[in-house]
Amino acid sequence: MRAPLLNRLLPIATLLALAAFSFSGSDYYTGLAVKIMIYAIFALSLQLLVGGAGLVSLGHAAFFGIGAYVAALLSPESEAASLWWLLPAALLAAAAYALVTGALALRTRGVYFIMVTLAFSQMAYYVFHDTKIGGGSDGIYLYFRPELSLGGWMPFDLGNAGTFYFFVLACLAVTWGFLALLRRSPFGAALAGIRINEQRMRAAGYSTYPYKLAAYVVGATLAGLAGFLFALKDGFVTPELLAWEQSGLVLLMVILGGMGSLGGAVLGTVTMVLLQELFQSQDLFGDYARHWHLPLGLAIIALVALLPNGLAGLPAQWRERRQARAADVRKDAAPPARAESKPAAARLPLQGERHV
Amino acid sequence: MDISILLIQSLNAFQYGLLLFLVASGLTLIFGIMGIINLAHGSFYMIGAYMAFALGPLVDRWLGGGFLTTLAVCVLAAGVMGYLLEAAFFSYLYKRNHLQQVLMTYGLILVFEELRSILVGNDVHGVPLPEWLRGSIALGDVMTYPVYRLFISAVGIVVALLLYWMISRTRLGMMLRAGASNREMISSLGIDINKLYRVVFAAGVALAALAGSIAAPVSSVYPGMGNGVLIICFVVVVIGGIGSIRGAFLAAMLVGFAETFGQVLFPSAAGVLVYLLMALILLCKPEGLFKQG
DSSP: OOHHHHHHHHHHHHHHHHHHHGGGOOHHHHHHHHHHHHHHHHHHHHHIIIIIIOOOOSOTHHHHHHHHHHHHHHSOSSSOOBHHHHHHHHHHHHHHHHHHHHHHHTTSOTHHHHHHHHHHHHHHHHHHHHSTTTTGGGOEEOOSOOBEEETTEEEEOTTSHHHHHHHHHHHHHHHHHHHHHHHHSHHHHHHHHHHHOHHHHHHTTOOHHHHHHHHHHHHHHHHHHHHHHHHHHHSEEOGGGGSHHHHHHHHHHHHHHOSSOHHHHHHHHHHHHHHHHHHHOHHHHGGGGGGTHHHHHHHHHHHHHHOTTOGGGHHHHHHHHHHHHHHHHHHHHOOOSSOOOOOGGGSOSOOOOOOO | OOHHHHHHHHHHHHHHHHHHHHHHHHHHHHHHHHOOOOTTHHHHHHHHHHHHHHHHHHHHHHSOOOHHHHHHHHHHHHHHHHHHHHHHTGGGTTTSOHHHHHHHHHHHHHHHHHHHHHHTOSOOBOOOOOGGGOOEEEETTTEEEEHHHHHHHHHHHHHHHHHHHHHHHSHHHHHHHHHHHOHHHHHHTTOOHHHHHHHHHHHHHHHHHHHHHHHHHHHOBOTTHHHHHHHHHHHHHHHHOTTOHHHHHHHHHHHHHHHHHHHHHOGGGHHHHHHHHHHHHHHHSTTOSSOOO
């Protein structure tokens, strides 16, 4: 089988390509790449919930926004903060909110879980939007990116665009690697079991609630990391980062890429951001670029219609079609003497519950 | 709080709740019976409002005018549009899982919003009130209340009663109730499920468009007006229990009162209140107030 090796090499190739890309020299494209990487971290963190544990959350932007707001609120106005405490503070805040809301939200399931997570994220949204904590609906600025100092020595200056690019890339690599390890751990296996059939997992002696809660908190923490990086990138934070459109967007990225794999989340992010940029491009579409939502919407509909398993499911879809065609040809050529035994272990006889 | 302010705010809350109910009732039926999460439902509200804006002058010219005629034309046009949309697009969604439906109907929102931008533009427009609904009536000594808001409430009540009658007394309603509790069963009992779906969908679109077109003179029409309504209506549907018209009505009233009085009593926390309400209700009753089936 070539596929597993390919699956292992592809992430590394992607990360190397991104590293090489930083030398392309164009500020616009490196900026776009940073945006894609941050959203990729965000989508990966949601993939842990959706693709890992089968928990469809429509409130994931809350943790993204909380990470961003903590970075902006705790940074002093006139000097740079230290990354050593600013980053943990942002992650802890996101994790704490996830622990409290997740403990309650996980009492519900399916569509109701979607709506309760939405409710909790809207609460956070309105706290930042309607009160003066974070400058209300105008948002606040973050004037200095934090410093990374090792005992007075400062090897990395995040204020430098190139260094920041590699810092984001490193965060993406760590997130991706961590989630890949998590998937292969007993914890990841338990989550997959919960996704496929929670009843059976309980019958097998697993207390499923703590597993789901742990996944929820870990996913939220990583989303907080993405939000933290986003605040550093723009130097500007608004309540829109927590809005439900943001949660919807990242969920779209995950679904579009395919829920089966981590790579799917990254692929979905890249596709979504690039589609947005493509249809907004004045060079390609001229004046029609103003109406970029129209082709984007049609593209989304077409992609979902043609790719029921997402972009990452495309090779499997092709393989199935090829096999079906090959089987047809064989049937036409000569009727088989006995029924061919299909590889029994190719698919477990488990039927996944519908997601919602 | 003064008693007349209380009265006025209650009327406002009642009217807002009824408007929410018009949109949410269609949403809950489509969700409960057809099993489709239709994010584009807010767009139908938006389309209704824009139709009231754009068709008003045309109706004046060709059909002799009249606000009620405009409303009727909007509702009819929306119903036809819903019928065709179901045949052309939504009927392909039944086989897909919920997440794909979410994605495709999200794409549809983008399409509708952009078509709106191409056809009508991105400006905020007012819709004129009809002459006979322009006044206001006195409440107490100094307060007045606009007649048009009472008109909205009246329309809402009439529609709610009609829906109640239709669902509990007619054959179509019987099929709807059966469909909400067990879809496979009614199709195996020889009911043409495709036709039922098409009718339900068209009715849902017409209701949302009705809500949009009667709200247009009060709220004016503006880009993105469907999205705010969509989320709050999903809240209503979920609080009420998916597929339950009765639940949708009660939930719409709860949400209407929570939001209206929230804005009066705690202006800085008004937005949170509705979601707090939903979280509390779902934590006590994880499947909404009136669960179907």
